[in-house]
Structure formats: C-alpha cells, structure tokens
Amino acid sequence: MKGDFTRFTFDPGKHYDSVLMQQGRVQTDADWNEQVMIAAHRNRIEILDIIGPSGAPQDLSAGGRGAFLVYYAPDAGNTNRLFINHGRYYVDGLVVEGEGPVRYDEQPGAVLPPAAGAGAYLLYLDIWKRHVTALEDPNIREVALAGADSGTRAQLVWQVRVERIGDLTIDLSSIQPSQYGPDWQPAGTASTGALDVQDGSTPLENQLYRVEVHRQGTASTASFKWSRDNGTVVAKVMTHSPPVLATVVREGVNVQVWQFSVTVDQKGRDSFSSFLPGHMVELGNEEFVLQRRPGVFGAITSVVGDTLNLEVPGASAPLSSAGPDVNPLAGASRTVRRWDNAWNPDLAATTLLDVGPDYTQGERLMLERDITVRFATTRDNQPCTYQTGDYWLIPARSVSGLEGWTVGQRQLPAGDEHFHAPLALVKFQANGTIANPVSDLRDMRDVFPTLRSLVGGTGSIVQGTGVQHRLPKWQSTGGSVLLNSNISDDGATVTVGGSGLTVTPATTLNSTLKVGTAPGAATIARFTSSAIKSMAAQELGETVPTSQAVKDFVNWAVPPGTVMAYASETEPEGWLECDGRSLDGSGASQYRNLFLSIGKNFGSGNGSANSFNLPDLRGRFVRGWSRGTSNDPDASSRFSLSGSNVGNRVGSYQNDQYASHGHAFGMSGTANWISQSHTHWMGAPFNMWHSRQIVQPTGVDFIKYAEGKNIFDTFYLWFDRISHTDIIPTSHSHTVTATNQATNLAGGNESRPKNANLMYIIKY
Known part of the structure; x- marks a missing residue:
C-alpha cells in the first residue's frame, strides 16, 4: 500500500482484540489502521472457519446458474463464448462480487491473456487487495480541501485466469479437486525470497x-x-x-x-x-x-x-x-x-x-x-x-x-498476497472454441447451501449440484453399482472405476445416459446407497472390498440398534422387524454389532451367553425412557417379557391402564331443604273422610228430628280431582334414597388415539 503512512503495527500473533484511545493523547494513523486490520482479520477467520477454503452460496438465480459458474453460451452476436456468472464467491475468508454475467475476455479491468493454443486449461479465481488513492478514484478526494487528500481505500480485486494443464487427450473427469486445494498456487506465482x-x-x-x-x-x-x-x-x-x-x-x-x-x-x-x-x-x-x-x-x-x-x-x-x-x-x-x-x-x-x-x-x-x-x-x-x-x-x-x-x-514479503480457487476445467480447440460443452467443460467450484435452506435435525440431506467432483476414483473390488436417475444432471460426466466393479444402469435412465464397461461413464446425479458407501470408504483413504465398505459406512452413519418406523411390510437390507425374536449375537454372527449395542435389554433369548431378543413393538406405542424422572409415575411396574420386574430401564414394557378417576352426580334444590318452606302438588283423585257435629242454631228451625234435642249426623263427601295447596308452616325433612345403578356401556376394546400402521425395524 503506497500511502503516506507512518508504519503498520498489526500483528495477528499478538492476538489483540481492539485499540483503545486515551484522553488527551495524539491519535496516529497506525493506531486507526491497526483497529481496522484487527476487525478485518477477525471477520476473515470467522468466514474461513464457517465456509472453508473457498465456495459459493447455492444461488440458482440467473437461469439456474450459480455464482461464478463458468459456462459456454451465445453472446449478443450469437457467437458461443465463455461466460462467468455473477454472484458472490468466498476465497480464504475474503468475498468478491460479480455484478453480472461477463465474458471471460471482457472481465472488469485488465485484458487477461487468452488460452495459448489447443489444450486443457484450468480456469481459476485470483483475488488480491489493491490500494486505491484519489489518483485512481477522484471521488475519494474531498474537493473542499483544495486539492489535499485524506484517506485511501483497500479494494478487493478478482480476476479469472487460465493455466494450461495438458493437451486435448486429458480426461477432465479424471482430475481430482484435491489437486487444487488451499495450498495450490498457479505456476510461476510463488514468492520464496526473503x-x-x-x-x-x-x-x-x-x-x-x-x-x-x-x-x-x-x-x-x-x-x-x-x-x-x-x-x-x-x-x-x-x-x-x-x-x-x-x-x-x-x-x-x-x-x-x-x-x-x-x-x-x-x-x-x-x-x-x-x-x-x-x-x-x-x-x-x-x-x-x-x-x-x-x-x-x-x-x-x-x-x-x-x-x-x-x-x-x-x-x-x-x-x-x-x-x-x-x-x-x-x-x-x-x-x-x-x-x-x-x-x-x-x-x-x-x-x-x-x-x-x-x-x-x-x-x-x-x-x-x-x-x-x-x-x-x-x-x-x-x-x-x-x-x-x-x-x-x-x-x-x-x-x-x-x-x-x-x-x-x-x-518474507509483506505483500501483495494473492488467493486462488479453481472454477472450471475446459478444453479449448485451436481456434479458441469448445467442441463439446458437456464433456469439455467441467465445473470445479465448491458450492454450499444457505443456513435457511438446510433441513433441521439429524439425518438432514442437502442436494448437491454435481457428482464427479464430489467423488474420488473408486479403488474398491467386487460388488455392483446401480446407476439411478432419480435426479437428472445432464451436464455431468461421472467416471466409475475399480477392479471387478459392475456398473448397471437403471431401466428408467434418461436416453442421454452413456454407460460403458467398468470403469464406465454416465450422465447421472445420484447413486444408490451401496455406491455412496463405497465412495465414503475411499474418501477415508481405504482400499476395501465393496461389501465391507458398505458395512463400515452404514455402521458409522446409522449405528446398530437404531429403531425407526418403516412404511413397508418387508424388511430392508440390514434391518430386522422389531418382533421380539431370539437371535444369536456371537462373534461370527451377522447380528454381533446389534448384540453389542442392545445386549439383553429386551430378553435373554434362549438363555445362552450371546443370545438375545429384539424389541417387540408389534402393536405397541413407544415411550421415551424417563431416566428416573417423574414423567413415568408407574416406572416400578415396568417388566420384561420374561416376566421379571426390570423397573425403569431401556427394554422394559408396561401394560395399558386407566388413570385413577371417579364419576359424580347431584340433585337440584336449595341449599337447606329442612328449614325452607316448599309446596306440594296434589293432582290425582283421592277420598277424604269428614266427620262433623251439627248443632241446632238458637232460634232457628233447622232439621228437626226430635224437638228439643241435638241431632248428630254423618255425611260422606266425594271429591274428584280437586287440586289444592297445603301449606306446611313448620320445618320438616324428606329422606331420599338412591340405589346403585349401572350406566350403559360404550367404546371398544382399548383406549387409543388416531393412528396409522407402520412397521418398526431395527438396524443390525
């Protein structure tokens, strides 16, 4: 940086977090610039830790092309040209932006040298920091200062350059991305002097x-x-x-x-x-x-x-x-x-x-x-x-x-440091054209999904944008591979190699798929599980048979003892139905890893040392182990299928049960029946007996039977449906007796929520 600076004091080895100004002190450019560099260094290493050496976000805008994708397409004059797509690309913790798709030979800035004759070339991204003053950018200068300048700027510059890697006979699909890792430098660009x-x-x-x-x-x-x-x-x-x-x-x-x-x-x-x-x-x-x-x-x-x-x-x-x-x-x-x-x-x-x-x-x-x-x-x-x-x-x-x-x-030199990342491999003909844009142009970018596009939880799967650059050349022996075209990737050529490896195309493959004898090539974007497992074993630097590679990878990805619901009535390979069966877990058995994982938690099998039972989850709901908490209040009643009480442990069972409860009923009325007046309604026919004494009134002839004597007479009166009210003025009580009665039966054979049948299976 050719600026009017006193010195540069930033040293990442000192691990300073910030620069603190003191009152009444001189402020120097070195202090200010060190604070800027501390912040820039922290930002850079954070990006490097999160993203890695290089990569582009999985941006499929602009016709489905990702950031800084190199592609071959007609220009405005309908002539095929090499283009660099827009977007953001990260290299060694630094980020550069391309504002729009641009032809390789029309990149911003300098005219870069074209490919030198027919051959295979690597197109790589070159990033470096450029010092900019008011001479290069007049807008930096404050014109009110009458010509005096103030601060300067550091600008990130990106350029896509080419490096010849061989002639036209090179198979681009055989080149491994690891050849252009973080330590790679273009030929003739390394500085080793001091x-x-x-x-x-x-x-x-x-x-x-x-x-x-x-x-x-x-x-x-x-x-x-x-x-x-x-x-x-x-x-x-x-x-x-x-x-x-x-x-x-x-x-x-x-x-x-x-x-x-x-x-x-x-x-x-x-x-x-x-x-x-x-x-x-x-x-x-x-x-x-x-x-x-x-x-x-x-x-x-x-x-x-x-x-x-x-x-x-x-x-x-x-x-x-x-x-x-x-x-x-x-x-x-x-x-x-x-x-x-x-x-x-x-x-x-x-x-x-x-x-x-x-x-x-x-x-x-x-x-x-x-x-x-x-x-x-x-x-x-x-x-x-x-x-x-x-x-x-x-x-x-x-x-x-x-x-x-x-x-x-x-x-060593203080600068200028350059950072590089591979973008593409391409074969140029003598006239600068590309004969086959599919086989003669290969994407070499690293692409990563955004955080929001990731699926949460264990077992998340993110679909990549290609196959071959994720796939090392196989060295496995034996076995077979099914090439599946569930996801098409018409621009990819995948090389599959290995001694004794059989390549079988699926019957539903696209007509553009080309498959040869092993090692072969195919335009596909997805392999079946066995292929992926073999690939993973090779990435670890191992040379193992395909069958062993399958086991090693699956046991790492899905440990034995894993239980999951499966939407089929047929057990998949490597899994067993959770039906409580007895198995042999001895060293020579294929169920040895499962026995080492679950032991005799679900039963002792036939009683021998290595015999064990699978969980029996047929028709059962799974309950999480409460591990001594109160979430399972009847944990002491848990049992094993053999009948012994095993308590609150993984592998125990529990029968169904209703929670303790009661049914209450009441009678309407006032709070105190004894002390309250109330009415009685009488509406049915009834007999009443009346006895009366008839006395002859004084001075009145009434009914004379014998002169000078009282007459006693008896009458029978019949009242039919006479409704009346009798008021009982004094407190009294009634006794009501309720006898035990049974309610009508409802429901079925068990209490259960709405459900759907799936088969529980366990990995072995």
Missing part, C-alpha cells in the same frame, strides 16, 4: 522505507526499487508529447532512448516530495496494475513548471503505438511515480546480482544513511523466486533506528 535489513551509525530520519520487486525472477534476474516515503511521491499524467526515439551517448556508448514530456497534475508539495532532475521514475496505468506488470522505468532530465522531460530506454516499451496493456502512456489512470534508486546509465531498476552466492554471504546493497539490504538467493536448496509487487516496509526512527527489524533477521 530480505534482511541492517542500519549503521548514521542518524536516521523518521521515514517509512519501501523496498519492492520490480522485475520478477530469481535473485540473479530480478530487479528492485526503493523509496524513503513508501512510494508516495506520485502524480497523475494529464498530457504527454509524442515519444521520439533518439540516440544518446552513455559512458561512451550509443544507446537508444525514448524522449518525451509529461504534464502532471502536481509536481509535489515541497522539495522533499517533488520531482527533480536526475530522479528515477516509473510510468504506469490501470492495465499495468491489474496485470501485475512492472511499470516502465526512466529518468527525469529536466523539470519546467508541471512538465517533466523524460528519457526511457528504447527497448523497454513500444511507447509510440501499443495499447494500454504494454504502453503506460495509454489507457486510464496514467501515473508517474518517483523512486529513490540511484541514477544509472541503463535507466533501469537496481538488480539483485550483488547479493552473493547464498543468503549468508555476499555484499549488502546500500539504500542510504548506512541502511543496507540483502536478498536471499536460495531457500531449501532451491533458488529463491521474487514476484513483481513483492514489498517490504522498513520504519526508521531518529531516536531508535530501524523498527521491527533485528540484525540477521530475514523476513
């Missing part, structure tokens, strides 16, 4: 020195440049004169140089940060940065106002007519940057030739003020390699000397 720095007795200024590789190569072929200000003396090229090829005399030798002038937006703030005659400069543009090309070195011959007169070696670049990928005066974001290398007649960056035969010997190269550097030449008995853009930062302080460097210490 640098050590030493200062002398000369007092230093407060500077941030930058040493950067210019031309890549080994210690004997590479060159470097350095700056006491981290390469921050840079200006934007506004205009330039046409380059003229001239001949000049250098140390008595005629040499050709390009002579021209450039007008810059500013030549510097002061004499220490400006362009002066004799300074070495580098010309570059946007294309050079994105292609990681070294800029064109030259020298300033004179300065007139904001115009720099330059000389550039005649053989360095075709400055008169070439495009922006080779001509720094063409294209966007043209810049001229000052370096502090000493002027030399070759007008070139300093070579590394003086470093000696190995790392511990040879002359040191002087920068200034007794600061010397030395580049390593060998590492692990191999020549060290240096890549364009590798750099080291050397903070120097007037009070303490060099910061972060000790005598004899060698350090």
Whole structure:
C-alpha cells in the first residue's frame, strides 16, 4: 500500500482484540489502521472457519446458474463464448462480487491473456487487495480541501485466469479437486525470497522505507526499487508529447532512448516530495496494475513548471503505438511515480546480482544513511523466486533506528498476497472454441447451501449440484453399482472405476445416459446407497472390498440398534422387524454389532451367553425412557417379557391402564331443604273422610228430628280431582334414597388415539 503512512503495527500473533484511545493523547494513523486490520482479520477467520477454503452460496438465480459458474453460451452476436456468472464467491475468508454475467475476455479491468493454443486449461479465481488513492478514484478526494487528500481505500480485486494443464487427450473427469486445494498456487506465482535489513551509525530520519520487486525472477534476474516515503511521491499524467526515439551517448556508448514530456497534475508539495532532475521514475496505468506488470522505468532530465522531460530506454516499451496493456502512456489512470534508486546509465531498476552466492554471504546493497539490504538467493536448496509487487516496509526512527527489524533477521514479503480457487476445467480447440460443452467443460467450484435452506435435525440431506467432483476414483473390488436417475444432471460426466466393479444402469435412465464397461461413464446425479458407501470408504483413504465398505459406512452413519418406523411390510437390507425374536449375537454372527449395542435389554433369548431378543413393538406405542424422572409415575411396574420386574430401564414394557378417576352426580334444590318452606302438588283423585257435629242454631228451625234435642249426623263427601295447596308452616325433612345403578356401556376394546400402521425395524 503506497500511502503516506507512518508504519503498520498489526500483528495477528499478538492476538489483540481492539485499540483503545486515551484522553488527551495524539491519535496516529497506525493506531486507526491497526483497529481496522484487527476487525478485518477477525471477520476473515470467522468466514474461513464457517465456509472453508473457498465456495459459493447455492444461488440458482440467473437461469439456474450459480455464482461464478463458468459456462459456454451465445453472446449478443450469437457467437458461443465463455461466460462467468455473477454472484458472490468466498476465497480464504475474503468475498468478491460479480455484478453480472461477463465474458471471460471482457472481465472488469485488465485484458487477461487468452488460452495459448489447443489444450486443457484450468480456469481459476485470483483475488488480491489493491490500494486505491484519489489518483485512481477522484471521488475519494474531498474537493473542499483544495486539492489535499485524506484517506485511501483497500479494494478487493478478482480476476479469472487460465493455466494450461495438458493437451486435448486429458480426461477432465479424471482430475481430482484435491489437486487444487488451499495450498495450490498457479505456476510461476510463488514468492520464496526473503530480505534482511541492517542500519549503521548514521542518524536516521523518521521515514517509512519501501523496498519492492520490480522485475520478477530469481535473485540473479530480478530487479528492485526503493523509496524513503513508501512510494508516495506520485502524480497523475494529464498530457504527454509524442515519444521520439533518439540516440544518446552513455559512458561512451550509443544507446537508444525514448524522449518525451509529461504534464502532471502536481509536481509535489515541497522539495522533499517533488520531482527533480536526475530522479528515477516509473510510468504506469490501470492495465499495468491489474496485470501485475512492472511499470516502465526512466529518468527525469529536466523539470519546467508541471512538465517533466523524460528519457526511457528504447527497448523497454513500444511507447509510440501499443495499447494500454504494454504502453503506460495509454489507457486510464496514467501515473508517474518517483523512486529513490540511484541514477544509472541503463535507466533501469537496481538488480539483485550483488547479493552473493547464498543468503549468508555476499555484499549488502546500500539504500542510504548506512541502511543496507540483502536478498536471499536460495531457500531449501532451491533458488529463491521474487514476484513483481513483492514489498517490504522498513520504519526508521531518529531516536531508535530501524523498527521491527533485528540484525540477521530475514523476513518474507509483506505483500501483495494473492488467493486462488479453481472454477472450471475446459478444453479449448485451436481456434479458441469448445467442441463439446458437456464433456469439455467441467465445473470445479465448491458450492454450499444457505443456513435457511438446510433441513433441521439429524439425518438432514442437502442436494448437491454435481457428482464427479464430489467423488474420488473408486479403488474398491467386487460388488455392483446401480446407476439411478432419480435426479437428472445432464451436464455431468461421472467416471466409475475399480477392479471387478459392475456398473448397471437403471431401466428408467434418461436416453442421454452413456454407460460403458467398468470403469464406465454416465450422465447421472445420484447413486444408490451401496455406491455412496463405497465412495465414503475411499474418501477415508481405504482400499476395501465393496461389501465391507458398505458395512463400515452404514455402521458409522446409522449405528446398530437404531429403531425407526418403516412404511413397508418387508424388511430392508440390514434391518430386522422389531418382533421380539431370539437371535444369536456371537462373534461370527451377522447380528454381533446389534448384540453389542442392545445386549439383553429386551430378553435373554434362549438363555445362552450371546443370545438375545429384539424389541417387540408389534402393536405397541413407544415411550421415551424417563431416566428416573417423574414423567413415568408407574416406572416400578415396568417388566420384561420374561416376566421379571426390570423397573425403569431401556427394554422394559408396561401394560395399558386407566388413570385413577371417579364419576359424580347431584340433585337440584336449595341449599337447606329442612328449614325452607316448599309446596306440594296434589293432582290425582283421592277420598277424604269428614266427620262433623251439627248443632241446632238458637232460634232457628233447622232439621228437626226430635224437638228439643241435638241431632248428630254423618255425611260422606266425594271429591274428584280437586287440586289444592297445603301449606306446611313448620320445618320438616324428606329422606331420599338412591340405589346403585349401572350406566350403559360404550367404546371398544382399548383406549387409543388416531393412528396409522407402520412397521418398526431395527438396524443390525
């Protein structure tokens, strides 16, 4: 990062969590930048732990294509082209985004080199961080500051590049994804070199020195440049004169140089940060940065106002007519940057030739003020390699000397680090086309589902997007494999190999399926269980018979003793109905693993040491083991089928039972019948006997039977259906007697909820 920084202090090995500011203290750029880097590092390792080395979310938008899928399709002119789909892709904890499907040869940024002739190629994603200033993005600058700049930006750049892996005879399906794992690097991109720095007795200024590789190569072929200000003396090229090829005399030798002038937006703030005659400069543009090309070195011959007169070696670049990928005066974001290398007649960056035969010997190269550097030449008995853009930062302080460097210490480059992930394998014909988009183009991405699309719980299954890149080449022997087409994947070619392995296509396979003799190939997306089990065994690095691979994988995935409901009346392979039968669990028995899992929990079989019973779940509901809790209040009544009381243990049974309960009934009326008045209704015919004495009234002849005597008479009165009310004024009581009565019977033979019949089976 070529910015005006004091130093960079972030060190992941110190495990700092945050930067804390104190009141009344000076705030430095190093503190702020360390906090930013702490947060970025934490975010990166979290993503890396969750997603892994690389991958794309399972996004099937844009016509069913996933993120960064490489595909072959017609362009707007109906010509078949190689496209890169849009979306997000994660590599080593970093995420990049593609805004829309783009042709390979029209990627954002630099024009990348095409495939070099007919052959098989790997298309891979290259991700790196680019430092962006207001020169590259004017919107960063606050115009109200009258030209002064403020912060800069770090930008994630992605590019899809190609690397040749062989000729057209290569079978793409035979290439394993593990060949391009997290440690893979494209050929010629590894940096193995190192640098050590030493200062002398000369007092230093407060500077941030930058040493950067210019031309890549080994210690004997590479060159470097350095700056006491981290390469921050840079200006934007506004205009330039046409380059003229001239001949000049250098140390008595005629040499050709390009002579021209450039007008810059500013030549510097002061004499220490400006362009002066004799300074070495580098010309570059946007294309050079994105292609990681070294800029064109030259020298300033004179300065007139904001115009720099330059000389550039005649053989360095075709400055008169070439495009922006080779001509720094063409294209966007043209810049001229000052370096502090000493002027030399070759007008070139300093070579590394003086470093000696190995790392511990040879002359040191002087920068200034007794600061010397030395580049390593060998590492692990191999020549060290240096890549364009590798750099080291050397903070120097007037009070303490060099910061972060000790005598004899060698350090690897601080950047620029690149991260890679495979995207696809492709076969290009001589004219750049693809003969068969199905067999000559293979997806190599890692794809993962989003959290919301995952099925919850044990046994969740997530459908993948392909087969072959998940499937190592089989080395199993014996057995057979059924190729099933329940899920079609018309673009996949699957290679199945192995000694004695029989490949059998299902009768319902799609007509596009191609099956050959083992090892064969097929366009399918799903194997039967036995095939998957064999595959899993091979992933563990084992070479085992198919039958044993089946057992090993299934016993790992579904342990013996697992019980589940099964919607069939026929036991599947490897399972038994839970019918209470007696089995032999001796060492030679196929039921040995089941016996080791459940033992004699459900019975002792025939009584021998290795005999046992299966659970008998025919017509029974399963109850979870309460493990001593009160959830099973009658646990003490649990029993085994042999009749012994086994209590609250796995394998015990319990009979049906009603919970204790009663039925209540009542009579309507007032609360206190004895003390309350009430009415009686009499509505039926009845006889009443009345006896009365008739006395002759005084002075009245009434009925005279004998003069002067009382007459007693008797009457019989008949009342028919006379309703009347008798009020009983005094308290009294009634006695009501209820006899035991039986209610009418209802229901059936048992109490049960609504249910459906399934067969319980147990894994053995």
